[in-house]
Amino acid sequence: MEFELNCPLPLRHDTIQLAHGGGGRIMRELLESVMLPAFSNEALDARHDSALLELGGARLAFTTDTYVVQPRFFPGGNIGELAVYGTVNDLAMGGARPQYLSVGMVLEEGYPIEELRRVVAAMREAAAACGVCFVTGDTKVVDRGKGDGIFINTAGIGLVPPGVDIGPHRVKPGDAILVSGDVGRHGIAVMSVREGLSFETPIESDCAPVHRLASALLEGGVEVHCLRDPTRGGLASVLNEIATDAHAGIEAVESDIPVAEGVAGACEMLGLDPFYVACEGRMVAFVPGDQAERALDLLRAVRGGEGAARIGTVTAEDPGTVFLRTTLGTKRILDLLSGEQLPRIC
Amino acid sequence: MKFLDEYRNGDVARQFVEAIRREVTRPWNLMEVCGGQTHSIVRYGLDELLPESVHLIHGPGCPVCVTPVELIDKAVAIAARPEVIFCSFGDMLRVPGTASDLFGVKSRGGDVRIVYSPLDCLKIAEDHPDKQVVFFAVGFETTAPANAMSVFEARRRGLSNYSILVSHVLVPPALEAILASPQRRVDGFLAAGHVCTIMGTREYEPLARKHKVPIVVAGFEPVDLLQAIHMLVRQLEEGRCDVENQYDRLVKEEGNRPAQELIRSVFQVRDRAWRGIGVIPGSGLGLRGEYASFDAETRFDVGLVGGPESTECRSGLVLQGIIKPHECPAFGTLCTPDHPLGATMVSNEGACAAYYRYRRHGLGGK
Numbered sequence: 030m031e032f033e034l035n036c037p038l039p040l041r042h043d044t045i046q047l048a049h050g051g052g053g054r055i056m057r058e059l060l061e062s063v064m065l066p067a068f069s070n071e072a073l074d075a076r077h078d079s080a081l082l083e084l085g086g087a088r089l090a091f092t093t094d095t096y097v098v099q100p101r102f103f104p105g106g107n108i109g110e111l112a113v114y115g116t117v118n119d120l121a122m123g124g125a126r127p128q129y130l131s132v133g134m135v136l137e138e139g140y141p142i143e144e145l146r147r148v149v150a151a152m153r154e155a156a157a158a159c160g161v162c163f164v165t166g167d168t169k170v171v172d173r174g175k176g177d178g179i180f181i182n183t184a185g186i187g188l189v190p191p192g193v194d195i196g197p198h199r200v201k202p203g204d205a206i207l208v209s210g211d212v213g214r215h216g217i218a219v220m221s222v223r224e225g226l227s228f229e230t231p232i233e234s235d236c237a238p239v240h241r242l243a244s245a246l247l248e249g250g251v252e253v254h255c256l257r258d259p260t261r262g263g264l265a266s267v268l269n270e271i272a273t274d275a276h277a278g279i280e281a282v283e284s285d286i287p288v289a290e291g292v293a294g295a296c297e298m299l300g301l302d303p304f305y306v307a308c309e310g311r312m313v314a315f316v317p318g319d320q321a322e323r324a325l326d327l328l329r330a331v332r333g334g335e336g337a338a339r340i341g342t343v344t345a346e347d348p349g350t351v352f353l354r355t356t357l358g359t360k361r362i363l364d365l366l367s368g369e370q371l372p373r374i375c
Numbered sequence: 376m377k378f379l380d381e382y383r384n385g386d387v388a389r390q391f392v393e394a395i396r397r398e399v400t401r402p403w404n405l406m407e408v409c410g411g412q413t414h415s416i417v418r419y420g421l422d423e424l425l426p427e428s429v430h431l432i433h434g435p436g437c438p439v440c441v442t443p444v445e446l447i448d449k450a451v452a453i454a455a456r457p458e459v460i461f462c463s464f465g466d467m468l469r470v471p472g473t474a475s476d477l478f479g480v481k482s483r484g485g486d487v488r489i490v491y492s493p494l495d496c497l498k499i500a501e502d503h504p505d506k507q508v509v510f511f512a513v514g515f516e517t518t519a520p521a522n523a524m525s526v527f528e529a530r531r532r533g534l535s536n537y538s539i540l541v542s543h544v545l546v547p548p549a550l551e552a553i554l555a556s557p558q559r560r561v562d563g564f565l566a567a568g569h570v571c572t573i574m575g576t577r578e579y580e581p582l583a584r585k586h587k588v589p590i591v592v593a594g595f596e597p598v599d600l601l602q603a604i605h606m607l608v609r610q611l612e613e614g615r616c617d618v619e620n621q622y623d624r625l626v627k628e629e630g631n632r633p634a635q636e637l638i639r640s641v642f643q644v645r646d647r648a649w650r651g652i653g654v655i656p657g658s659g660l661g662l663r664g665e666y667a668s669f670d671a672e673t674r675f676d677v678g679l680v681g682g683p684e685s686t687e688c689r690s691g692l693v694l695q696g697i698i699k700p701h702e703c704p705a706f707g708t709l710c711t712p713d714h715p716l717g718a719t720m721v722s723n724e725g726a727c728a729a730y731y732r733y734r735r736h737g738l739g740g741k
Contacts (some may be wrong), residue, residue: 046479047478290376357389357597358385361732361733362732
């Protein structure tokens with residue numbers, strides 16, 4: 030029998046693919062080849078969750094995010110709450126106290142006003158819970174079929190207290206890596222509705238604000254080096270971003286990363302890795318190794334931080350690479366995904 | 376998690392590694408057949424735990440990887456038609472055809488959907504009587520029963536707008552081809568547990584006898600694989616070539632009889648081309664005559680599409696276990712998950728993707 034050895038030519042994308050929004054390497058490439066060169070400046074190039082700006086003597090954090098989640102209502106939350114918490118969280122990850130938000134809505138012709146009321150009410154409650162308010166906004170309507178019910182953009186600003194300096198540039202070998210709770214809930218909650226999967230115990234999104242977790246560390250006197258909230262691309266993507274931007278190595282310990290049993294079970298069934306599944310109410314903190322225990326105590330005392338855990342350490346070896354110590358004691362790469370995770374065949 | 380944690384237990388795993396170390400006296404080349412097993416091995420670094428003399432070779436058991444490019448091109452052509460809703464398991468959407476993948480079709484306006492079961496497609500077909508719903512029926516014996524059931528049900532319900540694009544392959548003929556190849560270097564096989572859940576273990580006995588090769592049916596968790604490797608090494612050291620079953624919590628000797636009957640009633644054995652390998656006689660399934668009207672290849676006359684493939688990709692050698700992924704010159708440079716040259720770099724079960732994802736640093740080990 031003869032064996033032919035053949036394979037196709039590489040595929041280049043000349044149009045936007047869904048994977049360009051997946052939080053993985055393809056999205057990073059798009060940002061680096063199209064967006065960043067066009068807009069480059071010092072604040073943007075820092076590539077943190079929010080930009081740090083000096084304005085009239087004050088230090089402001091400024092950020093924006095757009096919410097297109099489908100389904101718009103899912104176990105544990107909805108698009109309105111996400112649009113508030115997501116932006117509040119990005120501000121908090123810069124060490125800021127979130128204060129003012131803007132909102133832009135793109136509504137599709139035919140979208141029920143009754144649902145819009147529910148979304149807006151959810152946004153109002155979420156904003157009140159975070160101590161922020163909407164101070165400006167915009168509404169546009171597009172033809173039926175040109176939108177997906179409702180898209181929401183929010184932007185936010187907050188004051189950064191004097192002395193606070195948070196970002197990948199401060200991460201250094203020996204730092205402990207903490208996560209504020211179990212990972213992957215939001216992605217699985219949304220997927221379960223989207224795909225009509227049902228589980229014995231429904232998995233609820235972790236959708237929540239994390240600014241109180243951040244301020245607990247800062248006000249508790251922990252020397253916080255970096256904060257990130259893992260969203261698209263999950264915990265693994267955050268660790269990879271920090272390893273790259275901080276030119277540091279990371280070693281995470283698989284058995285120390287909290288994953289709820291229901292999330293782990295759903296991931297097993299679907300062939301997904303929970304470390305890449307989205308969260309919407311978790312925080313990853315980089316703090317000096319000798320302050321890790323105190324930081325964990327502070328986090329665990331805050332609502333939403335009860336499940337905080339130390340999951341790894343920053344190392345000097347292999348800058349830019351994240352390693353995972355497996356449950357068998359072996360070591361493997363925890364890579365940035367190319368695009369989105371796809372459920373497997375069998 | 377019950378039934379999983381105990382098979383990922385580090386202490387139990389180390390006991391099997393110790394037992395293998397104690398008993399092995401000379402080098403052995405073992406092939407794990409299934410891509411799911413390959414991923415488990417690389418993900419948990421099992422090959423790093425094993426003694427130098429136990430060498431793991433990654434087999435062809437990745438359905439996405441072996442689906443011929445002509446069929447991907449056909450899928451792309453069918454999916455691009457305006458009257459078609461094209462349904463597939465998620466894995467297949469990123470596999471490059473000659474000019475496009477299925478995600479590309481979707482981005483150009485095609486209705487391409489990910490489903491978790493072919494039976495979901497019947498619902499879609501019933502909900503869209505004005506559309507043609509096509510399911511990309513790929514896979515080994517594991518997915519064949521559900522795919523057969525979808526066609527069986529479609530006929531029973533009189534659904535005239537459902538068809539499947541079939542690319543089903545079978546494990547034993549592929550093992551036969553690997554064993555018959557002059558480049559053979561496999562001393563024993565870890566057979567794919569899930570395939571055997573359906574088919575049982577008996578069809579492996581003629582192979583073991585004819586080629587004097589031991590075969591152990593193995594599960595997918597680290598402890599499963601280490602226990603199966605231990606069983607295989609013990610057979611080799613004792614000079615036996617039996618079919619043994621490590622995955623007996625799921626696999627029975629006779630397999631799943633109703634599922635086998637369903638496969639036989641809807642499909643018949645035919646020759647199949649394997650991407651990167653070539654045509655293997657009797658290595659696949661096609662629809663039987665009475666179900667021919669559900670065959671998307673005849674329903675949509677897309678003719679021969681596509682062109683020649685590049686020769687830079689060595690996935691054929693990888694799929695036969697002749698080279699390891701990182702021994703391909705294109706690995707990690709010309710060929711990455713973002714710009715794959717071959718399907719082995721795309722699939723969740725592809726060996727190249729496993730190496731790239733879990734260990735592209737410090738390669739050059741075993």
